[in-house]
Amino acid sequence: MGRIDEDSIRRVLEATDIVDVVGSYLSLKRAGSRWKACCPFHNEKTPSFIVDQTRQNFKCFGCGEGGSAITFVMKMENLGFADTVRRLAEKAGITLVEEVYDAAEEKRRKARTALLVAHKKAAEFFHRLLLRSPKAAEARAYLNSRGYGADMAKRWQVGWAPDSSREFLAWARKEGLPDQVLIDSGLANRGERGDLYARFRDRLMFPINNVYGECVAFSGRILRPQENVGKYVNSPETSIFKKGDVVFALDRARGPMGKSGKALLCEGQLDVIACHEAGISFAVAPLGTAFTPEHARTLSRYASRIVVCFDADKAGMAAADRAFRELAPFGKDVYLVNLPEGDDPDSFMKREGKEAFSEMVEQARPFFEVRIERAKERGLLTDAAASAAFAREMTALLACMSDPVARDLATADVATRMRTTVNDLRSAVRTAGRRKGREQAQSADRAAAAEVSQTQPPVKMDRAVAVLCELSLQNARAQGLIVDRIEELLEPMRMLQGGRILKKILARLPSPDSPAAIQAFLASLPQPERDALNLLNLDPVPIPDVDRSVQEACSGIAKAALERHIASLMAELADPSTDAARRLELSKLSVDLKRLLGTM
Numbered sequence: 001m002g003r004i005d006e007d008s009i010r011r012v013l014e015a016t017d018i019v020d021v022v023g024s025y026l027s028l029k030r031a032g033s034r035w036k037a038c039c040p041f042h043n044e045k046t047p048s049f050i051v052d053q054t055r056q057n058f059k060c061f062g063c064g065e066g067g068s069a070i071t072f073v074m075k076m077e078n079l080g081f082a083d084t085v086r087r088l089a090e091k092a093g094i095t096l097v098e099e100v101y102d103a104a105e106e107k108r109r110k111a112r113t114a115l116l117v118a119h120k121k122a123a124e125f126f127h128r129l130l131l132r133s134p135k136a137a138e139a140r141a142y143l144n145s146r147g148y149g150a151d152m153a154k155r156w157q158v159g160w161a162p163d164s165s166r167e168f169l170a171w172a173r174k175e176g177l178p179d180q181v182l183i184d185s186g187l188a189n190r191g192e193r194g195d196l197y198a199r200f201r202d203r204l205m206f207p208i209n210n211v212y213g214e215c216v217a218f219s220g221r222i223l224r225p226q227e228n229v230g231k232y233v234n235s236p237e238t239s240i241f242k243k244g245d246v247v248f249a250l251d252r253a254r255g256p257m258g259k260s261g262k263a264l265l266c267e268g269q270l271d272v273i274a275c276h277e278a279g280i281s282f283a284v285a286p287l288g289t290a291f292t293p294e295h296a297r298t299l300s301r302y303a304s305r306i307v308v309c310f311d312a313d314k315a316g317m318a319a320a321d322r323a324f325r326e327l328a329p330f331g332k333d334v335y336l337v338n339l340p341e342g343d344d345p346d347s348f349m350k351r352e353g354k355e356a357f358s359e360m361v362e363q364a365r366p367f368f369e370v371r372i373e374r375a376k377e378r379g380l381l382t383d384a385a386a387s388a389a390f391a392r393e394m395t396a397l398l399a400c401m402s403d404p405v406a407r408d409l410a411t412a413d414v415a416t417r418m419r420t421t422v423n424d425l426r427s428a429v430r431t432a433g434r435r436k437g438r439e440q441a442q443s444a445d446r447a448a449a450a451e452v453s454q455t456q457p458p459v460k461m462d463r464a465v466a467v468l469c470e471l472s473l474q475n476a477r478a479q480g481l482i483v484d485r486i487e488e489l490l491e492p493m494r495m496l497q498g499g500r501i502l503k504k505i506l507a508r509l510p511s512p513d514s515p516a517a518i519q520a521f522l523a524s525l526p527q528p529e530r531d532a533l534n535l536l537n538l539d540p541v542p543i544p545d546v547d548r549s550v551q552e553a554c555s556g557i558a559k560a561a562l563e564r565h566i567a568s569l570m571a572e573l574a575d576p577s578t579d580a581a582r583r584l585e586l587s588k589l590s591v592d593l594k595r596l597l598g599t600m
């Protein structure tokens with residue numbers, strides 16, 4: 001496996017509808033022949049993100065992002081080009097022809113597949129045991145005590161890991177899973193004497209899926225309190241599992257999140273399961289780690305409002321503050337569910353019922369409103385010292401907000417609620433923002449430098465070349481006429497900027513009648529050349545007089561090349577080091593060329 005050939009890319013794009021692809025992430029609204037949504041790549045409240053079904057591409061008029069279904073998935077999922085094409089091919093049921101054999105890439109893919117297979121098999125094994133094994137009676141009883149039966153266990157593929165390493169290893173051998181794969185997947189470890197043992201023993205097993213619903217890790221919960229043993233053990237980080245990246249239940253929640261524009265952020269996996277079982281299908285949770293910037297980036301792609309529902313205790317509040325700090329730079333609305341003190345979603349639902357909980361979620365209010373209300377309830381705003389400390393915390397949080405208008409409104413709101421003057425708070429937020437800005441400037445500079453080195457500016461193109469590129473990608477007849485004249489075009493094209501791109505078009509001849517072929521051709525170009533073409537109008541527009549347009553464009557090329565030639569002669573003439581004989585030659589030549597130009 002290695003590079004994917006252009007024909008395969010074209011077939012994948014032909015079998016893929018960009019409206020389906022984008023629609024599975026965002027809620028699209030029809031606008032004439034096109035579709036509209038709020039752009040997932042920059043922060044906006046009114047949609048300027050357009051999907052064009054005819055051209056099979058998307059374009060954001062706010063931030064300039066644009067491209068094919070492949071580009072969209074690459075950006076949304078942070079995947080490489082080849083992996084994206086493979087994924088879309090799989091969805092469309094297309095077998096890819098991969099051109100160049102790449103040994104390192106092949107090895108990486110094989111290792112990844114082996115880990116995914118091991119996880120898939122293990123999830124099925126644990127699940128079977130939970131449902132059927134007599135030894136899993138305690139695990140089933142535990143689930144029942146939490147109010148869950150076999151239905152929920154099946155929906156979430158909950159399992160039970162046997163209490164003996166021997167049983168797990170015997171199963172793994174029977175399945176033909178090599179020891180090294182068991183170790184690499186984190187399902188087993190090697191002891192001091194080199195013997196293998198299972199990581200998860202006598203635990204309730206929750207599979208953790210990536211965004212495509214593939215099991216990439218497990219979270220194992222103990223069944224009875226044990227000393228010096230954590231309630232949960234998660235898989236270690238592996239090549240398919242990075243804790244800070246994975247959001248629990250995102251594979252199920254991303255559709256509902258896109259449709260409702262909302263994400264419910266819970267603290268733990270059982271909270272999320274409880275929410276989904278209660279019909280709140282846009283609930284997710286980070287995985288046994290604090291909320292990371294990567295989590296924030298992921299959620300903000302799918303939802304414009306993040307509703308935080310953490311435990312109503314001190315630790316939960318601190319975690320909510322942290323989530324706010326990470327989410328605020330993405331300009332999303334952060335809301336808080338005001339659970340009664342000491343409750344978590346699960347305990348609240350058990351006591352008050354599912355409907356009451358859904359209502360709590362519906363009644364979530366803006367972050368600062370709930371945050372200040374709670375501080376008041378706890379008497380944090382009664383004495384001056386505590387008030388000042390609390391104000392500093394709020395100031396630091398306000399300073400994290402990237403949207404200046406929203407920040408100003410929130411600042412005014414917080415000032416009113418805390419009975420301080422708006423101007424004092426505003427200037428405190430500005431100072432905090434500047435301090436934060438200085439701290440971040442350095443790392444941002446580095447990040448920006450790295451990004452710049454990745455995206456290069458579009459290749460410059462002479463206008464005459466651009467016209468020919470447009471014609472040959474817009475209209476099949478024009479393309480044919482231009483190819484017929486390739487001999488006369490080659491020489492002048494060498495003089496002009498962007499000539500290489502035109503040569504590539506004429507060498508590969510992507511069909512202007514097939515948007516997929518055009519997109520596949522664009523996808524195969526290096527980024528600076530692709531961006532140069534994306535700046536042009538590649539719409540399949542009707543051209544009134546194709547023959548004349550091509551004729552004019554071709555003589556435009558000759559003319560532009562001639563002008564460029566004359567300009568270079570004049571530059572040489574202007575150079576004082578040019579000797580007299582050469583000068584004479586140059587001026588004669590330039591007179592001839594100018595005369596020729598006059599006849600064109």
Ligand SMILES: [Zn+2]
Nearest residue numbers: 039042060063
């Ligand atoms: Zn945008």
